Amino acid sequence: MFGITHFGFFVVAVFLLNVTPGPDTAYIVGRSVAQGRGAGLMSALGISAGCCVHSLACAFGLTALLAASATAFTVIKFVGALYLVYLGVRLIFAKPAAEADAAAAAAGKPLAAGAPKSLRQLFLQGFWTNVLNPKVVLFFVSFFPQFVSTGSDHKALAFLTLGAVFVLMSMVWNSFVAYIAGSVTKRFSGKPGVKRWLDRGVGSAFVGLGVKLATASR
16 A cells, blocks of 8 residues: 555564653653653654654655764754753652642742643643654664665555554553552652652652763764
């Protein structure tokens, strides 16, 4: 169909890639720990939207151009790394919601950094976490072409179809991760001390991923 080859192997490979922890998984877990299942699900939706951007770019050649440019790769790599570190630091030093809100109200200021994010903020953070990850760019440009026949007259359509399958499978898996992480958070919701250490643990993981991304080579 559309010149797609070895589709069954593609599905298996995408499943294995999804269950391998990475920045997207860490972000979803972090948001689910901070605000519950709904926040994790909205974050997963934002990440899926980011994958849609990569799929479109791959289908129309933009991803290949980025992958071929050392400068573009470096810029995206460091922007993505700084964004992950920024999110991690905010989690590590965030005050518990009740304390943060009380302090902000007393000072007549907006909600503190550790306050719950709106649905729009959650979506956009998930979106940019995915879009600014150059590893995802390289994955799309190196992995997807293996499943499209070089003689196909519908290469763009083939890439879009594979991208749709990838996004759907990723969304299902990420939603499952959000549900599980949110369930753990709900269990410890009455224990602010445990919640605070969960936030710090996830925040440290974000910082570690950001450093790893910044030092990644092509």
